[in-house]
Amino acid sequence: MKNIILGAAIAVTTLAACNSGSDKTTDAKQSDMHSDTSMAMHQQTTDTTTSKTAAAAGVFPAREIIAGYLQLKNALAKDNGQDAAAAGNAMVATLAKIDMKTIPEQQMKSYMEVADDLKEHAEHIGANAGKIEHQREHFIMMSKDMTDLVKTFGNGGQTLYKDFCPMANDGKGAIWLSEVEEIKNPYLGSKMPDCGTVKETIK
């Protein structure tokens, strides 16, 4: 029991430590986003016609977010932490420019459930170019967020494969999304590139 508590404490410290650099910007962006959200919701509840027009004006960038994720995934599969970091930073930029008014009311709750988490993982991957195993830890959780995002907003017009590797995540197993049917493992890279199976095809 003590070991478990100690382990958890270390995990929290580690996360806090690698997060400290970006705390201020994260907070600022989050409060921006929250005010945007409440504005969007307010608009939708008070004036349906206006919010429908606003939603039609922009499109939620599902395709762009998925493309960024796939780029990150392919960099990790090639054991390239630098490219993974660049893709992570690009994803942060994509997420930052999302216009909340493009999110339909019925999808807002699902979006808000993953938005902050997804951004945090993208930031950490972006900030840890030299620590690919750390990037991969965040990629485990990012892949779960992406699966939820795809469920809500669709696959951006391209077939995606949900893959599973039982050896990733210290033998606990982990999923990822891929644009190709062939397995290219982002968690084990060149150590075991074809470890895993396709669990689901998202058409």
Ligand SMILES: [Cu+2]
């Ligand atoms: Cu981190």
